[in-house]
Amino acid sequence: MKRAAALAALVVLLAGCQSPKRDASPTLSDVPPPLVPAMELPAAAVDNAVAQLDRIADELMQSSGIPGMAVAVVHEGKTVYSKGFGLKDVHAGDKLENRVRSDTVFQLASLSKSLAATTVAAQVGAGSVGWDTPLVTHLPWFALSDPAVTKMVTVGDMFSHRSGLPDHAGDKLEDLGYDRRYVLERLRDLPLAPFRVSYAYTNFGLTAAGEAVAAAAGQPWEQLAEDVLYQPLGMSSTSSRFADFEARKDKALGHIRIDDGYEPLYKRDADPEAPAGGVSSSVTDLTKWLALILADGRHGDDQLIPAEALLPAETPQIVSGPPSEPAMRTGFYGYGFNVGTTSAARTQLSHSGAFELGAGTNFLIIPSADVAIVALTNATPTGVPETLTAEFADLVQFGEVREDWRTLYKNAFAEIDAPVGSLVGKPRPTAPTAAPPAADLVGDYRNDFWGTATVSERDGVLTLALGPNAEPWPLTHWDGGVFTFSFVSENSPPGSISKATFDGDKLTLEYFDTEGKGTFTR
Template sequence: MMPLSKLPVRRGVKCAALVVTLALLAQPCWPAALPGSDLSPPQTAGVPIPRGQVDKAVAKLDALARALLKRSGIPGMAVAVVKDGKTVYAKGFGIRKVGETRLVDADTVFQIASLSKSISATVVARQVGAGVVKWNTPVVGHLPWFALADDWVSKHVTIGDMFAHRSGLPDHSGDDLEDMGYDRRQVLERLRFAPLQPFRSTYAYTNFGLTAAAEAVAAASGTDWATLAETVLYKPLGMAATSSRFDDFIKQDNRAGGHVLVGGSYVPKYQRRPDAQSPAGGVSSTVRDLAKWMAMVLGQGRYEGREIIAEDALLQAMTAQIVSTPSFAVDARASFYGYGFGVGVSPAGRVTLSHSGAFALGAGTHYLMIPSAGVGIVILTNAWPIGVAETLGAEFADLVQFGAITRDWFPAYQRLLAPTTKPFGTLVGKAAPAGPAPAQTLSAYAGVYANDYYGDVVVEQSDRGLILKMGPSGVSYALDHWDGNEFVFKPSSENAPDGSISAATFAIDGATPARTLTIELLNENGIGVFARR
């Protein structure tokens, strides 16, 4: 899931003489200090933070967390706050898993979903600082087998491009392949068949693009990604409960289960296994461990007096590299993305670093840091994303910067995150045709259908009708007749929440076997057409 940060870019220019002045004010190369000022203009916040205001904000977290838990109905959450390099708050609320009584605490291990991207960015930054790679190192320099649809882009796309989501790969490319059972290497090899948007001028959030870059860094380091992360980041920071391996998470006794909403109640129905995209979404951790990581980030690479990451290498990750969401109105702040970090400016005029994480199968996570205040908060929840984590982060940020909560953030974040758990398909909520056109004999549809990106799918005829089988794991769905040569099936996965309905439409001439099969679930980028072998 993408970060939730915004940055104002509105500039009022009344005459040509002001253009140069305003441009200079926006540049980081302004002199380090002006007469009578401790900060350069770009570092000046619009609202000061009075002494003691951060402490007052922390003191209100217990009540805020409990209120959100009650209001939302989610089973549990954990929260930690860092101030000036120290963990000043770390607590758990609610239960780890519905049906059990064990409580969440600061040492409960959660799947942190896309917060993994920021963690992984710091792993890469460490290797950049150590001279192993550079942010502008081409991915193929260490993964010679990797390719995209355009040969020039394949040769030039860098580690930084992938971590900034500006490679040109379509939004969430490869996630559907993961759902079908492809492993990491198989997914990355098939990205060459995905259509490309303009290189370095298009932002599109891609878990597996970032994963490809991480794999290149691991290869350059002579090890696998999970071991690299453990060696250069988790162990040096003392993050003993943190791992980039699912097997380590599932072995933890004090771990949170994922929950989805079923019939108005949260149920531990699924278990997300994100190893294929581990650098982008497969980290598991505790708020106590993540507080150490935030302290290091806010310390510009230093933790407890030790350099963990070279400051210059980390700074590149934490500064804006591309516009992620352009302003929708002249008075709206845009969103920016660094290398694995969301970068923005708050209404108080302070730079923020943030990211959210979401598993439709049962995780909602968020962190927000305000470097100028030396403060950061991380919130981990064990339910699918409905905005609880983001709401608590926004409430805390309000209290830190303004001394009061400025609005009811929960409804706003609920609306923003609703698409994450919305059932997929144009036929969702529609009644089947009352008088559908008849189908052909089922044998006309049975067969093997090929696609470069997705591989083969198989349509089998059985006593119960048609069965669709997809991917190396043979994920199977019953095909129910809808109208004419159109059938439907009901997928359920990370990218197709419960209640989804996908059309499966055959192209057929007369009594001959079907020529092609178009699967709606796989056709968002126009590549979901399969040809009969």
Template sequence: MPESSFRYLPVAVIMSAYACAGAADAPAIAVAQDRVDRAVARIDGMAASLMKRTGIPGMAVAVVQGKRVVYARGFGVRAVGSPQRVDADTVFQLASMSKSIGASVVAQQVGAGGITWDTPVRKHLPWFNLGNAYVSENITIGDLYAHRSGLPDHAGDTLEELGYPQAEILRRLNQLPLTPFRNSYAYTNYGMTGAAMAVAAAAGTDWASLSEQVLYRPLGMASTSSRFADFQARPNRAPGHVKENGVFVIGPERGTAAGQQHWVAYNTDPQSPSGGVSSSANDIARWMSFLLAGGAGPDGPLVPAAALLPAMTPKSMIREASALGQRASYYGYGFFVDTSEAGRAVLSHSGAFSWGASTNFAIMPSVNVGMVVLTNAWPTGIAEALVAQFNDLVQYGAVRHDWFALYAPAFAAAFKPQGELAGKARPAQPAPAQALQTYTGVYRNDYHGALQVLRSEQGALELRIGAAPQLVFPLRHWDGDTFTFVPPNDSAPPGSLSKAQFSEGKLALEHYNHQGLGVFARTAAAP
């Protein structure tokens, strides 16, 4: 998947399956209550069918109509091999659904008067710098929340993979090439995170505390947090699952040790505003009711509608319509903003982690209805499909498309093995490598930092890269000065294979070479 991180799936592309399906727009019309009731009555059957179709271990679903929760239920188990069932209070990692929730936090601060969507990021984060002086000076909180900064797709994600802390990742964004400012769209977790850090700085606190103080606590979202430690401490939580030999298992989530994948919990705190929220279906139901009420909580107005509305209206075009009768797809400030075949505004966001999380919510304000689906599985498209089926039933009284058949290929495409040599056989008669000490040494580039190529205890080459503790990859000889390594399991699909190409004192690592930033110069011999 070039130019993006496997860990965070390209939800902009995947969500466009909804925007582009079907025929011309039509004026929105009222929906009878009995149609909503019939749609709710079919959720159990649709959910069970999709779970059987995919084999995912667990899922939680909630539906709101205005302030009322009209459906909330769990399906399956929290973890394979465990009898503990998922319920509507089971806590899941939300992945990129966090962006819409974070945008609600920003809107609250806009309403409180400390900032605006047009506040320059540097006003509160003076060291924030991108690769152009004008952009650095003028980029706003809204620009970064609309993914219109000019940063490349998934900027900074490989730095997180290498273990760099949040502030260091944000500082290194200035080395990335920029596309036209405010005239291009590219989905960036760390661009948005930079904006959120400016908001927190303006409020004089950290992001997780701000989110809890101004949104989670007032809405009664007692199981919701932007801290990974809180997710780990929840007794009723769902770990992620991945497929292994065709069945779901609790997943290898991050990291390598001596080149081997191992089982650890993944800490989402570095990009918490973009992907670090954990929550339950019942808590998300409270938040969807807040959105449908234009910013009102259970105790009255929480966020002025004028502060929230900009986030939920188009700010960036993701892609143009490809044919007459189709609709373009847009992004607001942290929300996908689309129009259904019936002419209704649909505000939504997906979330997906390769180590086993897939989530989706959507609200239709003209019908005063919202639905959320949370799963604990390797992304399959089930969350988006169930929401789309429900929305069809509400709008038309029937499911108009095989939504899973539309979404599943988009997700499957994100899991194709990466690398020019993936799936290929090593040459039968490869050119010999040079003496291994020719390749050993310290290599460096300014973006990804330093790495070492060393002789392992077994006498082969190994690559050590990143912040401590470093990632360690065995280098396998392929042909001549070309070696290979298997990228981390949370950033490349199974079967991926990256080239490590030595040439004239330089080392090019294919896996890290997006925007040409994976070439390292040899600076010293091996210690």
């Protein structure tokens, strides 16, 4: 009886609590299942979502305290929203010329990777290279630590971060002031994880691929990107050169977060990794690029990039976010694009950009809704642009915000922005062992990977200098032969503390010892 009753209840439920007519038949879709979303879009989905952007942006500006932001939306080939918020420079006051506009130029940081992938797709379409072209075909000097991988690693491998290089390989060399060629040549000294089955995000791996594509074209990467992408799209405020950003009158200065405020204290010159993080642009310009992506490489009446050359960049090439349980959706990386599936079963393309010294950016594309949004900010990343684009995506798909994106992204970025160093938060020894005499510590200490570290003494103060920048960092005694030093850079947030350990003619720098290469010899 219980089974019969349950079956009867199920029949009623499936019938919608009504008895269907005998001649009724369901409406069946003839669209292939992988293209069918879980639900239809709400009525006027994009228009209603756009109508809430002013409110969302204002709330996020107020709650985060970031100086400035610009936001734009493209739908059905047209820009349907474009607006600036806040200030370009907190020290210049709230005057008209200091307010962010749609044409204000921001540094894009890693959002540059998706633009770079589009540039490469143009070259793939032109037959100059293929996504499967080995780097050494056009960069015979390039090498990784495994000769077999060196011969095989392709443009696509680097653009999908599956070469086996360590996470963010080479970034700290860039922070020290080394140029692109020097950093790329040092990649051969780093250990490799399994080739093509491991994912680790690398700015300079992707940059190496960009260099190979540029070499195949016979021109510098910066000029190639301008010739095949920026100029054809009319992106007149977009460049892959830091000098061009510096020369813009209407630009948003980068602001680093200091305690609860933001200050424009540093400049971020990302020229060494231009393909991966060196682009600057405005949301006005980026709407033209987003429209190109939504149109599968078409611009106006011209097929600027063949759809078949662009498609590999926008589709999964490597697992970047493995699930932690069976029910969890997997995150993927294409070639320069994050690729995922939303809870509405719609494919989503995106990428963020982050400069500790003052840039946070994000774009998000939902191809099935023919809509894209981009948000640029001029502050240390705290998840603001990601929150805005995620709330917009929820509104488009569901008509309401379904997740607490503000808390989720705030917590995620707080972990990323945490100070580094094993001594962070630890009290200094109350009775430390005496330090060795300064005369026993000063000198030049050589390291084949990082170059020479120079320890100097002046007026009783020891300093450490390293790399082309040779910024002198004061050494503060901690205990015995252990000293500490601090500095702010793209990979060393405010509050970071590193150890410098002297042991005879050996000097080990904790911050530079991630891959076991932090020991210098006098």
